[in-house]
Amino acid sequence: MSAPLEALATPCALVDRARLEANCARFRARAEALGVALRPHLKTAKSVDVARLAGGRGIAVSTLEEARHFAAHGIRDQLYAVGVTPDKLDAVAAIDADVAVLTDDVEVARAIGARATPAWIEIDAGQGRGGLAPDDPRVVACARAIGGALRGVLTHAGHSYACRTIEDVARVAEEERAAAVGAAERVRAAGLACPGVSVGSTPTLAHARSLEGVTEVRAGVYVFFDRFQHAIGSCARDELALSVLASVVSRREDALWIDAGTLALSSERAMDDFGGGYGEVTRPDGAPFAQDLHVDALNQVHGRVVARAGALPALPVGARVRVWPSHACITAAMYDHYEVIEGGRAVARWPRLRG
């Protein structure tokens, strides 16, 4: 199959295959240069095709639906990287794959240990979400409770998203490394095995200077990148691999309305401190409009496009435009397939898991 973009029903999610492959290759090379394994986090793409292109050692997932889906497609080494609840352990055990779980809770660790479920201990490297401080005595208590099935300790430097300079990201990456390695050393000092040290986020893998003591790194959004990752310095503009094809449905003096609203773009406002907007709007081939168009308001199935410079271009109802989202993870989640494009044509359709 090969079709011009004009033949696609809008709204739809476009994936630029050449950029996707280049992004995957760049981050594989980054991990290799830092001497660690790469474990792609499939919560962004939720696609077996993307998982195959990404390569790496195993995957991370964010839901049991993802774990089941990738298991059904033969991906065995999985890390369910959200704090597990005891009632989910039966479902984890029923998945035909090697699914390791995550916890920061001693009671839950006991339930995990009783079943010998492979598990990681979550360490907080400064994000303030899940995880124990590296020197919290409960780290060793969890390790003891989990017992022989302990895979290691894990951090996620989600606060790297708040950084606004590459220097700051590199500093957070070092804090993350130090927190994870420090926690592993405490477990080992207690006489327990702690084989794995897992860290990661797209910004910190992009800019970490050393990952000494780390065994693997997780990153997700790098496969597509997005305007936010571009704004904070994780990628170049021409590495963005995900966009939304939309049609003009109404023209006014002051705005164009397109058929891509909240359910096509998501209402993520990750770009608030970069001038806002729900997406940059270009021509279907990716070339910008001289008027610098962006989506500044959303309803469920309508997006409002305004110009930063001059009057709106004279686009008729039915004209196609391309929207470059702020937060690819959530925009992608609005679709059940990707239209894969190459050389300006749609060449494949990849299914995408929802859930």
Added chain:
Amino acid sequence: MSAPLEALATPCALVDRARLEANCARFRARAEALGVALRPHLKTAKSVDVARLAGGRGIAVSTLEEARHFAAHGIRDQLYAVGVTPDKLDAVAAIDADVAVLTDDVEVARAIGARATPAWIEIDAGQGRGGLAPDDPRVVACARAIGGALRGVLTHAGHSYACRTIEDVARVAEEERAAAVGAAERVRAAGLACPGVSVGSTPTLAHARSLEGVTEVRAGVYVFFDRFQHAIGSCARDELALSVLASVVSRREDALWIDAGTLALSSERAMDDFGGGYGEVTRPDGAPFAQDLHVDALNQVHGRVVARAGALPALPVGARVRVWPSHACITAAMYDHYEVIEGGRAVARWPRLRG
């Protein structure tokens, strides 16, 4: 089937059947008292089961996927209430139902007329999205171009969402009525038939004082309502029919983290001017916590729960809570089914269309 809420996998979308039925009955009665037909907008619920409970005369839909889905379930009278693009007319014609389209563009109206597709003309009653001003000469030009298949004129008073008093909503409802009826009169004064006058939004149907000259009213979110609709006076707190069941996955001094993040709640910030928050958090039975809990931050699969009053309750990892969303249309869109509850137990599972 009947199961306690504790047996449901989290996160999941709960629909309280008794409240849903009462909401449907209340709005049917409201439309009847105002002397107009009710056309439920199924973009909120995207559920055949909800469509059956809602009753009314025909439905409105927001995507062609919805139109096909409801057609496949025998719902014939449909209004595709988003400005149609010419390339979508083939797809509309292929649907096995009576699907009327919407336009505010004379060129598109000609394409519609050439096919004799049933169509409505969109009038802007002050929202500033799609639609022509009631006195714009293009209203009559569109009517002429559509010809004998013209169904009528249509407004959507989306700006009623910006109202903060019931008095203001009633004023917008009257503006909407006057705009739609005025546009219909202009079409008729030009010697053309304009049988239908369609208006609507949940707030304006809740508070309109007269719909004289209107033939039908559309509303969508009233089947579930939400915290935003409660805040602006469309409903009572105990009419909220949609909520999300979630589990605590991590406990900290200052916050609980639950397994309901952006992909379970959506990142809609409709509540910004009511003190913010992505959802109110109660016990599984709907009883509030004395500490007045709400979700104040979201990641993809994590939500942060904080207390407005006092220290956090001592909930263990795995404890269930119920989250009451700000914007039901978008929260519901995150799910492919509803868990229907009655008397505190899950009694049915209703499929839900995505797309």
